[in-house]
Amino acid sequence: MTDAVIESKKNPDKGALSRVHFDQTAPLLEVEDLKVEFHTRYGIAEAVNGVSFTLQEGETLGILGESGCGKSVTAQAIMGILDTPPAQVAGGSIRFRGVDLLTMDERTRRHVRQNKIAIIFQDALSSLNPVFTVGWQLGEIYRKHTGATRAQAKAKAIELLELVGIPSAKQRVNSFPHQFSGGQRQRVMIAMALALEPDVIIADEPTTALDVTVQAQVMRLLGDLQKSMQMGLILITHDMGVMADVADHLCVMYAGHAVEQASVYQLYERPAHPYTKGLLESIPRVDLKGQELVAIKGLPPVLTNPPPGCAFHPRCRFARDRCKEEHPPLYDVPGGRRSACYYWEEVLES
Amino acid sequence: MTESTDFAMEPDPRTEPPESPEQQKREINRSLWADGWRELRSKPQFWLSVVWVLIVSSMAVFPSLWTSGDPLDNCLLEQGSEGPSAAHPFGFTYQGCDMWGSVVYGTSKSLAVALLATVMTTGFGMLIGVLAGFYPGMVDTVLSRFTDIFFGLPFLLGAVVFLAIVPERNVLTIAMVIALLGWTTIARIMRGSVLTTKNRDFVEAARGLGATNGRIIRRHILPNSMAPIIVLTTINLGVYVGLEATLTFLGVGFQRPNTTWGLLIAEGQPYAMQGDAHLLLIPCAFLVVTVLAFILLGDMLRDALDPRGR
Amino acid sequence: MGRYLARRLLQFIPVVIGTMFLLHYITTLGIQFNGDPVRALFGDRPPPDAVLASIRDRYGLDDPCLQQPGNPCIGLFIDRIGEYLRGDFGTSIRFTDRPITELVAERAPVTIRLTIIAVVFETIVGILIGTMAALRKDGFVDNSVRIVTTLLVSTPIFVFGVLVQVFGALALRSWLLGIDAPLWLSDMFSPVYNVANPWLSLIVPGIVLGAFSLASIARLTRTSLIENLRADYVRTARAKGLPARRTIGVHALRNSLIPVVTYIGIDIGVLMGGAVVTETIFGIPGIGQLVLLSVRGQDALVIIAVVTMLVLVFLVANLIVDVLYAVLDPRIRYD
Numbered sequence: 001m002t003d004a005v006i007e008s009k010k011n012p013d014k015g016a017l018s019r020v021h022f023d024q025t026a027p028l029l030e031v032e033d034l035k036v037e038f039h040t041r042y043g044i045a046e047a048v049n050g051v052s053f054t055l056q057e058g059e060t061l062g063i064l065g066e067s068g069c070g071k072s073v074t075a076q077a078i079m080g081i082l083d084t085p086p087a088q089v090a091g092g093s094i095r096f097r098g099v100d101l102l103t104m105d106e107r108t109r110r111h112v113r114q115n116k117i118a119i120i121f122q123d124a125l126s127s128l129n130p131v132f133t134v135g136w137q138l139g140e141i142y143r144k145h146t147g148a149t150r151a152q153a154k155a156k157a158i159e160l161l162e163l164v165g166i167p168s169a170k171q172r173v174n175s176f177p178h179q180f181s182g183g184q185r186q187r188v189m190i191a192m193a194l195a196l197e198p199d200v201i202i203a204d205e206p207t208t209a210l211d212v213t214v215q216a217q218v219m220r221l222l223g224d225l226q227k228s229m230q231m232g233l234i235l236i237t238h239d240m241g242v243m244a245d246v247a248d249h250l251c252v253m254y255a256g257h258a259v260e261q262a263s264v265y266q267l268y269e270r271p272a273h274p275y276t277k278g279l280l281e282s283i284p285r286v287d288l289k290g291q292e293l294v295a296i297k298g299l300p301p302v303l304t305n306p307p308p309g310c311a312f313h314p315r316c317r318f319a320r321d322r323c324k325e326e327h328p329p330l331y332d333v334p335g336g337r338r339s340a341c342y343y344w345e346e347v348l349e350s
Numbered sequence: 351m352t353e354s355t356d357f358a359m360e361p362d363p364r365t366e367p368p369e370s371p372e373q374q375k376r377e378i379n380r381s382l383w384a385d386g387w388r389e390l391r392s393k394p395q396f397w398l399s400v401v402w403v404l405i406v407s408s409m410a411v412f413p414s415l416w417t418s419g420d421p422l423d424n425c426l427l428e429q430g431s432e433g434p435s436a437a438h439p440f441g442f443t444y445q446g447c448d449m450w451g452s453v454v455y456g457t458s459k460s461l462a463v464a465l466l467a468t469v470m471t472t473g474f475g476m477l478i479g480v481l482a483g484f485y486p487g488m489v490d491t492v493l494s495r496f497t498d499i500f501f502g503l504p505f506l507l508g509a510v511v512f513l514a515i516v517p518e519r520n521v522l523t524i525a526m527v528i529a530l531l532g533w534t535t536i537a538r539i540m541r542g543s544v545l546t547t548k549n550r551d552f553v554e555a556a557r558g559l560g561a562t563n564g565r566i567i568r569r570h571i572l573p574n575s576m577a578p579i580i581v582l583t584t585i586n587l588g589v590y591v592g593l594e595a596t597l598t599f600l601g602v603g604f605q606r607p608n609t610t611w612g613l614l615i616a617e618g619q620p621y622a623m624q625g626d627a628h629l630l631l632i633p634c635a636f637l638v639v640t641v642l643a644f645i646l647l648g649d650m651l652r653d654a655l656d657p658r659g660r
Numbered sequence: 661m662g663r664y665l666a667r668r669l670l671q672f673i674p675v676v677i678g679t680m681f682l683l684h685y686i687t688t689l690g691i692q693f694n695g696d697p698v699r700a701l702f703g704d705r706p707p708p709d710a711v712l713a714s715i716r717d718r719y720g721l722d723d724p725c726l727q728q729p730g731n732p733c734i735g736l737f738i739d740r741i742g743e744y745l746r747g748d749f750g751t752s753i754r755f756t757d758r759p760i761t762e763l764v765a766e767r768a769p770v771t772i773r774l775t776i777i778a779v780v781f782e783t784i785v786g787i788l789i790g791t792m793a794a795l796r797k798d799g800f801v802d803n804s805v806r807i808v809t810t811l812l813v814s815t816p817i818f819v820f821g822v823l824v825q826v827f828g829a830l831a832l833r834s835w836l837l838g839i840d841a842p843l844w845l846s847d848m849f850s851p852v853y854n855v856a857n858p859w860l861s862l863i864v865p866g867i868v869l870g871a872f873s874l875a876s877i878a879r880l881t882r883t884s885l886i887e888n889l890r891a892d893y894v895r896t897a898r899a900k901g902l903p904a905r906r907t908i909g910v911h912a913l914r915n916s917l918i919p920v921v922t923y924i925g926i927d928i929g930v931l932m933g934g935a936v937v938t939e940t941i942f943g944i945p946g947i948g949q950l951v952l953l954s955v956r957g958q959d960a961l962v963i964i965a966v967v968t969m970l971v972l973v974f975l976v977a978n979l980i981v982d983v984l985y986a987v988l989d990p991r992i993r994y995d
Contacts, residue, residue, distance in 0.1 A: 081895060108902060112901075114899065116898045129893040129915070130895065130989075131990060144902060157725055176991070192900070336820045431853070495678065502682075503682065506934070507971075511951075512690075514963070619826070627827070637819060638819060
């Protein structure tokens with residue numbers, strides 16, 4: 001899919017972004033010590049508390065964690081679409097090809113959005129505007145970013161729909177979101193993210209609302225497109241099965257902290273953090289039929305009043321006195337991994 | 351904020367074993383009303399409105415508490431249209447009656463009409479709305495067309511026509527005319543509310559447990575569809591007070607020798623043009639503040655009972 | 661869309677007939693219980709029965725069913741519908757023998773002008789301040805808008821009209837005359853309708869007429885916009901790199917205006933009632949004033965005919981609004 005179809009004199013994105021010096025040798029996305037706070041009437045919640053990770057071209061980074069651990073907030077912080085009261089980025093940097101997005105002015109950042117980094121949301125029905133056709137919503141991207149005419153934009157929209165596997169694209173382009181099935185709607189969301197061939201795609205729980213067979217189709221589509229376009233993909237989910245299939249590297253989040261980072265094989269084979277270990281143990285397995293299901297006891301902490309020290313220690317079976325004092329830093333673990341646990345060696349052994 | 355930016359905010363007390371749908375629903379129910387009450391009682395406008403409503407209601411029921419004697423007893427034409435003075439802080443009406451006393455005694459008929467009309471409107475509207483919402487098919491169609499037919503008569507227009515032909519205009523007849531034209535709004539909202547509630551899981555669960563329709567309506571549907579009706583009923587109290595005054599002003603409502611705020615305003619208008627402002631301003635002020643109190647209460651109830659605000 | 665339209669039309673016809681009949685039934689009951697209006701015309705000294713009978717015959721009030729309280733007079737109803745369909749709305753008793761259609765045609769332009777002013781004022785200003793309030797939620801603008809609109813909604817239209825007339829228009833006009841302001845400016849604030857200024861002297865009454873609806877529209881716009889601004893699809897629009905003026909002005913606003921359009925259907929009914937009050941207060945010779953005069957004067961035929969016409973307008977307007985609603989919200993269209 002090339003931009004050759006579109007010939008326009010005014011290409012707003014090109015203009016704005018040509019003034020930014022992207023370093024093509026730098027990693028695609030580098031998040032360092034990101035902190036996001038929410039100011040609520042119960043106090044300040046540290047939704048993202050010092051998270052760092054790196055994404056390279058062609059790579060899939062998985063962010064794994066329960067609801068409320070801060071993964072979606074991280075995604076939206078990268079996109080720059082957090083509701084700024086009550087949310088506030090309190091520190092850290094988000095570097096896209098070496099350029100810190102957080103220090104960019106909003107006008108330029110707007111052009112980065114969709115053009116270089118795009119996002120796919122979980123609930124496609126509520127994430128699409130119900131009163132405009134799918135073709136209009138897809139075409140809008142071209143009309144506003146590349147100065148395309150309505151006809152050109154519509155042609156591109158049809159192309160996009162075909163790319164993501166929507167049958168009868170020429171007719172469906174005039175349909176409204178509620179006229180599609182759940183799986184097709186998610187494909188439309190994917191199409192929307194791909195429109196300008198971004199370098200990074202963030203998929204925030206893309207398949208959680210779909211049933212298993214549709215899930216598989218959508219994930220396969222995403223994987224194929226990523227390969228053919230050499231994009232970086234950040235996949236956010238709490239589904240460990242999907243993660244195992246698709247991710248290259250993982251970042252496990254808990255209560256706003258990154259608690260473990262490893263390659264997918266390393267993590268699944270031998271976790272180095274008690275939380276990851278707990279997650280893996282709680283997956284029902286066919287070969288353990290007949291045994292009692294294991295669960296991580298307790299509940300995630302209240303973010304306006306987190307426990308002292310390590311956020312996970314109240315639920316951890318490796319916890320000791322030291323864990324109550326200070327939240328552990330990310331230790332380097334052999335093999336290029338990291339773990340935020342004082343006793344990661346023990347966890348590895350067990 | 352959507353689910354994906356949700357994170358653990360308040361302590362989640364539900365670490366007990368799963369409850370039956372009945373229990374769950376009752377708990378949700380109770381906490382909605384409890385939450386609502388908590389929000390309401392923290393607002394100063396709430397208490398101000400409640401106090402005013404109480405004042406006005408007591409004026410209606412016990413006028414002698416607020417003023418000495420029937421104002422119509424002491425009317426002297428020489429006093430006519432005199433402005434406020436020390437002894438009579440609100441002055442005199444154009445007939446020479448004490449303005450304060452007239453306003454106080456005027457309260458009862460105005461409030462009585464509003465109350466009666468609201469009771470009839472809500473009662474009848476709820477009945478039709480529940481039946482139409484709960485029983486689909488022919489029942490719903492017939493009742494909905496019936497509602498549409500009454501809805502087709504614009505409120506004031508219909509009221510003016512109906513009151514013209516009513517033999518005697520008293521609290522009952524005026525209230526009935528208002529109710530005849532106003533029940534449709536309550537019916538429509540009730541129907542919508544019932545339709546939404548009917549599809550919720552706990553209703554199906556109750557049915558599965560063998561509950562009869564009557565029981566389902568009484569114990570499950572009604573408590574959960576009541577919130578918008580309560581809001582509308584409160585607002586209607588205010589609206590109907592204003593409506594009675596409007597009809598009286600137009601000449602199709604109460605007539606002398608009754609005393610109502612509408613009459614005071616109607617009589618005061620031509621004299622106010624000539625400079626006796628208090629003849630107009632005082633009854634107007636009472637009317638507006640009373641309507642305002644009810645509407646504020648209704649607004650606050652709506653915000654307090656809105657589950658989405660949680 | 662076709663199915664939706666067909667369904668609405670199918671619902672529309674029985675409702676129109678039903679409402680017409682309801683109106684007819686109640687007015688018939690009135691005549692049956694209150695005695696006939698022809699006799700009432702003559703007060704204490706009625707002419708001989710034969711004369712009364714011939715007058716009744718002339719105005720179509722001689723049907724024997726009118727003597728039987730409770731009789732729904734279906735025959736009379738059908739006859740009258742027939743006459744209306746033929747364009748014959750009868751003649752006024754009070755305005756001796758003038759055809760009602762003539763009376764209506766004479767007064768309609770004024771009321772239409774008044775309504776146009778009211779509707780333009782209430783929609784433009786209402787949507788504007790509702791939007792401003794939503795965009796700066798809980799700020800000074802928002803709180804002011806909320807206070808003002810709540811006050812407006814709590815003030816019955818006749819109170820507002822009377823207060824504006826006495827303390828607004830009258831006072832302002834004297835002041836303007838006193839400082840030798842241009843004539844058209846002081847004419848605008850004339851407290852009574854002035855035929856010489858068909859549009860200018862309707863501005864103040866038009867504002868009074870539209871005030872209540874303005875408050876409702878503002879509140880509705882505000883609530884609707886606040887809700888839509890939080891919606892997921894607005895978040896998507898922002899993620900698409902669209903500027904705020906587009907995510908709000910196109911995406912959110914388009915969805916927010918749907919309930920406002922629906923409100924306009926009800927609004928027509930409110931405006932009709934309001935016109936009766938406003939025209940009475942400001943002495944405007946329109947249809948509203950006609951209704952009140954006929955009610956006070958017991959002119960049964962005029963009441964029935966005019967209110968029937970107005971009800972028809974109301975029902976048709978609601979039908980149009982329903983269709984418009986489907987045009988605006990595709991979820992309704994394709995079910």
